Amino acid sequence: MSTNDTKDRIISAAERLFAERGFAGTSLRTVTSEAGVNLAAVHYHFGTKDALLQAVFERRVAPVNKQRLQRLDELERHAGANGPELEEVLEAFLSPIMHLKRDLEGEGMVWSRFIGRVYSEPLEIVEKLIHEKFEEVGRRFVAALASTLPHLSDAEIVERLQFTIGVMIHTLIDLHRIALPGGGTQDRGPATLPHMIRFLAAGFRAPSTDDQAVAASKRIPQVRAS
Amino acid sequence: MSTNDTKDRIISAAERLFAERGFAGTSLRTVTSEAGVNLAAVHYHFGTKDALLQAVFERRVAPVNKQRLQRLDELERHAGANGPELEEVLEAFLSPIMHLKRDLEGEGMVWSRFIGRVYSEPLEIVEKLIHEKFEEVGRRFVAALASTLPHLSDAEIVERLQFTIGVMIHTLIDLHRIALPGGGTQDRGPATLPHMIRFLAAGFRAPSTDDQAVAASKRIPQVRAS
């Protein structure tokens, strides 16, 4: 079927170009010429540019979120009385999207940049898409984290999960723009995920900042290096 | 002097609009009509749209970085034998940019979104600007963090500082797009900075992930909640 061929080629080209130049910075003519199809094919198959973005978005985000929930389900099934470990929950959340990067080999690197880029894009459609696609995932993981981290209030869990998303997005975009000595050039590749998890898990385990909770469990000693 | 008046009004309008709609999504005609000046004034004062972005960028980034370095200088002057605390270093890095948000009252919120947004924008100028404006800051803070965290290799310091920047950018953009229960609506405001610092400091103190270092100091016990 040549239909899906054209459709897929448009989506792939759009994914690649949106990742490189952003949504507003990419014209449909660039997309169609890169895909080797006619300009009008976009409007025949998708209707509008916004709908194309949505199609690009949904092609990969659905599998990622499905995998996240599957992993979490598995964790909760096989966990002991205390529930799953914090590191396991973080791994369930991060690894589906981080692994996509490697699994697709080339295409995946493009997509991870696309999602990171698009996430920062000031568009209503993006707002809507993210809201509806991540609602269940957000709810489930906040609950899982909350049961792993009873010393934190729900508001704190949410806040720290936002920090986690910040780290994730920034790692996905993978620009490492600030000139750090030795930074930006090397690609730590598959090791990045365990590094993220270790960093984030320690952050989640930090004492509560809620005034009440702080007053209650005055000063849990922190691990000091050296 | 009406010159600086026009120039400043253009910069302010551009800052506000870039923050809301991104660079590619904002036209010069929108900027000039919002600023109440003639379209050609942009090219008279700045030359090109790119140069305008640069001017917007530099107006605030220079003071922020200067403040960062001043704070770090002070810390290192008054520190004991062990050097400044990790939390103090993080505070020196984050608070100038996070406080701008409150200090400018309205304008500041706009700028913080601008910087967050622009940072994610796929433009060569942005690449160049960030590279040259943050080089010294990056170098100094990596060094300061390294002396505070002797258990980490330089590569790990850089990586974790990248995580920190991810948290910072995401907090600055302040969209909290993923639908989390109770997330996105409330504004924790001035409390956000201490929360970030606590989270990030714990992350930095997490054991090394370097294979050698891990082998050497096998398993530093982690603080467990509950």
Added chain:
DNA sequence: GTATGATTCAAACAGTCGTCTGAACCACCC
């Protein structure tokens, strides 16, 4: 074969984009 519906095509639509021009305006100095 012809008819039918889906798909592709070149061409044009009305706007908007960043940029540039040349005249008008201004405050200031001689």
Added chain:
DNA sequence: GGGTGGTTCAGACGACTGTTTGAATCATAC
């Protein structure tokens, strides 16, 4: 006064934008 240099102005430049059109082409079913 006239002149000078910085600044603002309306208007236009060609190029590019997302979108639409109507005819041409294709595969399939009868």
